[in-house]
Amino acid sequence: MTHGNPKKHDTMVEHILSGAAPRPSAPEDDREAIFSEVHSQWSALGKSRQRKRGFVIASAIAASFALVLFIFVQPQQSDTPTATVATLLNSAGSLSQSAQGDTWQRLNTHDRVRSGYHLKTAVEGGVFALDSGGNLRLKADTHIVFLDASHIRLESGAVYFDSGSHTKPGKITIQASGGTVQNIGTQFAVQSDESKMRVLVRSGWVSWTTPHAGLTQLAARESGTLSSTGQLTVDQIDSYGDPWAWTEEMTPAFDHSGKKIITLLEWFARETGRSLKFASSEAQKIALTQTIHGSINTASLDELNRTLETVDLTSRFREETIVVSMLQ
Amino acid sequence: MSGHSIDKKLVKRLLRHDEVAFREFFDLYFERLHRFASRRLNQDKESTKDVVQSTLMKAIKNLSGYRGEASLYTWLCTICRHEISDLLRKKHRSDERLLFVEDLPENQGALDSLFLSESEPESAAQRSERITLIQVALDKLPTHYGDALEWKYIYGYSTADIAQRLGMGNEAVQSLLARARRAFHDAYSVLLDSVTDISIQGRTKA
Numbered sequence: 168m169t170h171g172n173p174k175k176h177d178t179m180v181e182h183i184l185s186g187a188a189p190r191p192s193a194p195e196d197d198r199e200a201i202f203s204e205v206h207s208q209w210s211a212l213g214k215s216r217q218r219k220r221g222f223v224i225a226s227a228i229a230a231s232f233a234l235v236l237f238i239f240v241q242p243q244q245s246d247t248p249t250a251t252v253a254t255l256l257n258s259a260g261s262l263s264q265s266a267q268g269d270t271w272q273r274l275n276t277h278d279r280v281r282s283g284y285h286l287k288t289a290v291e292g293g294v295f296a297l298d299s300g301g302n303l304r305l306k307a308d309t310h311i312v313f314l315d316a317s318h319i320r321l322e323s324g325a326v327y328f329d330s331g332s333h334t335k336p337g338k339i340t341i342q343a344s345g346g347t348v349q350n351i352g353t354q355f356a357v358q359s360d361e362s363k364m365r366v367l368v369r370s371g372w373v374s375w376t377t378p379h380a381g382l383t384q385l386a387a388r389e390s391g392t393l394s395s396t397g398q399l400t401v402d403q404i405d406s407y408g409d410p411w412a413w414t415e416e417m418t419p420a421f422d423h424s425g426k427k428i429i430t431l432l433e434w435f436a437r438e439t440g441r442s443l444k445f446a447s448s449e450a451q452k453i454a455l456t457q458t459i460h461g462s463i464n465t466a467s468l469d470e471l472n473r474t475l476e477t478v479d480l481t482s483r484f485r486e487e488t489i490v491v492s493m494l495q
Numbered sequence: 496m497s498g499h500s501i502d503k504k505l506v507k508r509l510l511r512h513d514e515v516a517f518r519e520f521f522d523l524y525f526e527r528l529h530r531f532a533s534r535r536l537n538q539d540k541e542s543t544k545d546v547v548q549s550t551l552m553k554a555i556k557n558l559s560g561y562r563g564e565a566s567l568y569t570w571l572c573t574i575c576r577h578e579i580s581d582l583l584r585k586k587h588r589s590d591e592r593l594l595f596v597e598d599l600p601e602n603q604g605a606l607d608s609l610f611l612s613e614s615e616p617e618s619a620a621q622r623s624e625r626i627t628l629i630q631v632a633l634d635k636l637p638t639h640y641g642d643a644l645e646w647k648y649i650y651g652y653s654t655a656d657i658a659q660r661l662g663m664g665n666e667a668v669q670s671l672l673a674r675a676r677r678a679f680h681d682a683y684s685v686l687l688d689s690v691t692d693i694s695i696q697g698r699t700k701a
Contacts, residue, residue: 173677177676180644180683183629184629184645187625187630187648188626188649189645189649190634190645193530194540197529197543197544198525201548201551202525205551206517209512209517209555354651371650429665430653430655433655434653437651455665
């Protein structure tokens with residue numbers, strides 16, 4: 168039985184789990200093979216029991232059940248290359264593309280980007296919705312190449328990837344001079360310049376393969392820095408605050424009208440890298456049951472509170488949490 | 496309804512040759528059992544596959560022997576331990592001590608890492624051990640508790656996403672997560688206590 172302060176335990180549990188990695192899954196072919204064998208035995212035992220009770224089961228029927236149960240729902244994966252791979256959602260300044268990396272053309276909001284194209288930001292960044300899922304944010308002075316719908320090469324600058332909806336999480340592989348980074352359901356940033364490459368993980372888990380240091384995995388609230396000499400150091404970072412400020416300035420718009428307040432709060436918590444807490448059960452109940460009126464397009468606390476006020480709630484930051492309470 | 500009575504009901508349905516029950520049984524226990532065996536077999540893929548298959552075959556054959564005194568998962572793990580011992584004996588590795596991750600004194604590293612000051616970096620080995628203990632604790636929970644916690648805090652899924660996956664409402668998911676957090680806290684605490692006890696005994700003997 169749990170003793171002590173439940174809220175303190177909850178915080179401790181959240182902290183413990185957020186630094187963990189997903190549990191490994193068995194290979195799919197092993198799963199299918201074992202399922203088949205065990206099911207066959209179970210079927211045979213069942214038949215034996217039924218025969219003992221005086222019933223007869225046709226072996227053809229048992230075989231057809233086994234065949235049906237072989238079919239597992241596989242995750243949808245699109246291997247079909249598409250000519251266009253992403254859509255520009257917004258760009259505060261000039262963003263340009265080039266087929267070969269030489270002649271550049273300005274890219275406008277809602278323009279589609281093709282596989283193989285180079286993209287550059289200037290004094291402002293930009294946000295792309297990827298066809299493969301999730302969104303990719305480019306910081307100012309960044310140059311990337313879209314290799315395909317889920318692979319990019321970071322030539323210089325910084326990108327931030329949010330895998331987005333977790334019923335269909337986005338996947339991405341980012342190549343840079345210091346190696347290749349792959350996500351496992353995450354929010355993370357990659358920065359690359361002549362002297363170093365840095366990977367910062369806000370949530371989830373990434374694997375990073377480097378030419379010199381081999382495979383490294385980084386968990387939430389960790390950052391890895393690879394120097395030009397090939398030395399890799401791993402540090403702890405916060406999931407909120409300065410390292411992520413530029414990503415919050417280009418948050419993609421979120422359509423939350425008609426949804427519950429809790430949906431908005433979870434979106435906001437995710438965008439600001441914080442965990443969500445309620446100061447009272449009353450506040451939590453309102454969030455779970457009340458619907459949003461109005462809209463919010465940026466991850467700004469002031470904007471959030473303008474919406475929360477309509478249901479007598481308010482919020483404040485307290486280090487790594489957003490605390491939601493009743494409006495006094 | 497207690498957890499074990501739910502397990503007994505599932506077993507009864509399996510014995511009645513309920514196809515849906517078989518799929519439920521497999522989905523609930525296969526992955527956890529696979530991880531249980533894999534940790535004990537040093538991630539040997541082929542040995543793990545053989546052991547998991549033989550465990551499930553034996554379990555299916557002896558379902559009528561399940562009395563509900565322990566959880567079905569615990570019962571399966573007991574069978575699995577015997578299968579692992581048999582496998583190692585056949586491979587002439589009977590002199591190998593079966594070190595279960597929960598018992599390894601080296602996992603004192605995981606315990607130590609919890610008390611590192613912020614200025615002390617955690618080594619890769621300590622981090623790996625800590626993560627293993629967390630995964631063991633998650634696997635000790637009922638499957639939907641472990642899954643919900645993993646989705647929420649490791650993958651970062653929203654409540655709405657979890658609700659959709661589980662076919663529940665948002666409030667029900669919040670309530671489930673609260674229960675799951677308490678259960679994880681208890682399971683993880685027990686694991687850490689056992690690691691500490693073993694370590695203390697080891698030091699005392701030394």
